[in-house]
Amino acid sequence: MSVKDRLSWDGVRRAGAQLTTPLLPDDYLALVNPLWTTRELRGVIEKVVPETEDTATVVIRPGWGWRYTHQPGQYIGIGLQVGGRFHWRSYSVSTPPRRRGRTLAITVRAMPEGFLSQHLVNGVEPGTVIRLALPSGDFVLPNPPPARILFLVGGSGVTPVMSMLRTLDRRGTMPDVVMSYSSTTQDRMIFRDELAELAGRHDSLTVHERYTDDDGMLVLEDHLDELCPDWRERQVWACGPGPMLDAASEFWDEAGLEDRLHLERFSVNFTGEGGEGGTLTFRSSGKSVEIDGATTVLEGGEQAGVGMPYGCRAGICHTCSVTMVEGKVRDLRNGEEFAEPNGSVQTCVTAPVGDCTFDI
């Protein structure tokens, strides 16, 4: 039924486009209601619910074209116009997926240097229309979930895990879950009450809270055996600050159990292995710039004065993608090279390996 609906709607759009070319019918419908377009997905901020002093849950009602089929643990892109300029960032969805849902939510911590997060937590008005990017990411639970799970969570890394726990709770399929959750203080711990309530209802869910200002950091070598003696038999999902994830990655590597560890990074750790650098040529704008192998294509384009699109600047949201007519780039996250002519390149996480030409 829904597939048939969508097909016929596409047909209507195609026919309508004869009347609106070079625009789409959506461009006119969005004049009536900004949510009536699937060209660039939109949403409306319904409310902002404070969670702790510096975090808030932002409830979003998406417009046309949105599918409530995200898997718990995935993130979405949101674009918000502040001072005339769109700022894009990616945030994990904290609500469980609901096929007939009307809203979804992200939970945001205001970072001192985080322009958009500050705005979301402290300033955004309900009713604000934002842009959305469909959910993605592979930090997800398999279906059915494994029998024994360990969640390693630090700070706002709780959001994707919260989405997973809420889903398990709602479906009544809570397996044996141990959660280690670190926060600097009790007050700053997001979803603390809800987690306590969940743990109260499910015998199979154990939450270990750790307040690092008083208790110090969790040291896996010292504490994990005590916290979760059977950690070797568990699938692990870890999300939090970079150093914590680096430590986890090293720890499970050494145990030879790296297959069991699933990581979600909120910020990109460039591996330091750059490209060789080269001259970037931007075809449409007729500009070019020579950059070294540690500078991203996006930064190079900005240096050259090209109006480069960008979003998260961390390789997540893909809004920075530009067609590379020819040349070769290296992905700074994993060192992989990419040289497909007329392929789409994520400019924010790639550096040139020799000269490259872009269609912008």
Add this chain to the structure above:
Amino acid sequence: MAIADVKEYTHLTAEEVEQLGAELDALRAEIEESRNSKDADYIYKMIRLQRGLATAARITLGVSAYHRRTRVPGAVVGGAMLGVAKILENMEIGHNVMHGQWDWMNDPEVHSSNWEWDTAQPAEQWKHSHNYVHHQFTNVLGYDNDIGYGILRMAREQKWHPVNLGQPLYNAALATLFQWGVALHDLDLEAIRKGEKDPKVMKKQLKQIWQKGRRQAVKDYVVYPALSGPHFMTTVYANAAANVTRNLWSYVIIFCGHFPDGAMHFTEEQIEDETRPEWYLRQMLGSANFEGSEMLHVLSGNLGYQVEHHLFPDLPSNRYGEISVRVRQLCEKYKLPYTTGPLHRQYGQALRTIIKLSLPNRFTSGDREDVMEGQMEVARGRKSAEQLGSRRPETGKYAAAAS
């Protein structure tokens, strides 16, 4: 007369030229820094207004066609509204968005890399022939195809040919069919005539033009008229009138940009080793403004501020008015000409040039201000065709001749 050395022509020292460049760079940085949500609101308002007007026009045309008493007034009013909507779309919105004036908003829907405009020329080709070739090589003879659009003889340096006698007629045809003339612009008719065009590129471009142009024509001359049922032809006439109105208007505005008497031409010597400040100077001397009400500026895409647009093609058009005050002050400070005047005078001068230059030079006198004594085009001797070699269509530059 064309200028071979803009620095000598303006009697500025190298230091003064540098200083002027620095002042213009600072002005640019200041405007860039101050772009804010008011600017964003401006372009969104324009887009909403334009789409609303286009919708109202189409509805008026469609509905009025069914009643005998409303058919004619409906066609007149609807056609006029559609014409204005098309003008807004092409001038203030399409032209400016595709220049990247609104890229700073980081909005994928109002971005030069995604925008397609409501005329026959594909955006991709326009961004090459206009944004790149015309704006980079502004008014340089042999490089800038906007001088006469490959059809008209617009500079005394261009060789006269008997075919130029028909110029007033070609001009009228160009004005009426302007969007189709523009559509063929990036093809570079002159390169095709000389057999220098890469056939593969030509085929690709022709295909793009055909696809885009067909969609445009089918919309106005088949689909919408069909919605008017038995009064198919009424809507065809109204749509044709709207298209012609837009064509005439954009033609007039564009010819006022570089063809009034004060706007200078340049020879290729000028762009050899041209510095950024010299490039600024060439833009200032080669462009011409016109004056008028705020409404006139909006309808002309703010191209009445052609000098400012050529200095800063990618700054938001709604800021050109305030930029012009500063640019005029700089022109006074450095004793540079600043060409401006009422729209009718600017166009009148362009038209006079078109008519005059249909005749050989010996029958007419030049209206453009004479370039200073002895420093005219031949300061260092014009290069021969052999020296210049073949023109590279992708840059408009001449490849060095084989030695």
